[in-house]
Amino acid sequence: MTVEKQSPDEIVDRLLRKTDDDELVVYLEDETELPVSIRRPLHLPSSVQEGVEGGSVRYSVLADEDAVDQLDLPAREGVIAAEELEAGSWTRSRLEFHEQFDEDEFGELERSADVLAVADAS
């Protein structure tokens, strides 16, 4: 993996410019490189989560089907999550996967990894 580590704010800034069906490559802390498409970009502008003074992102993303098998992901759909603890200052984004029972039913969080960088899929 050859990617320059991005700051947490830079990652969110890139995410906020994306919309449904945009395709990204997510680079994770464990050197995984995961192609995803954005299923729903949810940006809460003023979170009521305790300890979060600004907003949050909870982007639903779909992992590439081959990657699900190769990386043994618990589900194809995951969430990129980050919080704006103070205005303009974001936590490092995480890519999270919950166990999935059927197409529409999710369970416990099974995997979470920090995001080092995101890039447009070429």
Added chain:
Amino acid sequence: MSIEIDIESASLDEKLDKSLDVLEETWSKFDDPTFTCSFGKDSNAVLDLLARSDADLESDVTLSFLDHGNHFEATWGMKEALEDRYGVTFETYEPDSSYEELVAEHGPRVNQRKPDLCCQTLKSAPMERMVDGYDGWITGYRMDEGLDDGEGEGSYEWRKHLDYFEEKEAVTRINPIVHWTTEDVWEYHERRDIPYNDLYDEGFECLGCKQCTLDGDPLFAYDSIRRVGDGTEPEEASD
């Protein structure tokens, strides 16, 4: 007080007189009313009516706003503009759980997959707290919202049966613009030069919750919101 006006043919002046009568009756009958404001067009019209009525907005009525964490940024601008215009401050309520907590427990896109749970947690439950202990709840509900709507659970069909005063188990709903059409609301904004959210000009019709509005179905809140103040338990959310 029953609705004797033909809401399609009556003039806005006739309707306005009736609205002010409703508020006059409110101040005489209710000891402790509250107005929950979303800063949408209907709420803004009601707020202006409250300011025109005999009420002292600082002491005669509680003004409250629900911050569920998922408002459009422009809604906050409206809140600030209207607080300045009327010299008031809205008491802000928050839900007990955040959207993020719902995602942590139920997975991605919880608002799409489990809309009843999402609305119940982020809107209806805190709204129950907002009206709890008050004897009157002033709303911006309008019959017109239900008239052209489809029948059934997933709609505002229930609103076409509203009245000016609706006595529920927990609180009496007071609906001063229940007989106004959407056109009346906009005409009133123009007459009174009331600011409104620019997103209406972009084609959005319902601005209560950013994500569901962007998803194209702002009616997700239909069922749980309907029960607020009824004194009944919501139907079991799909969790």
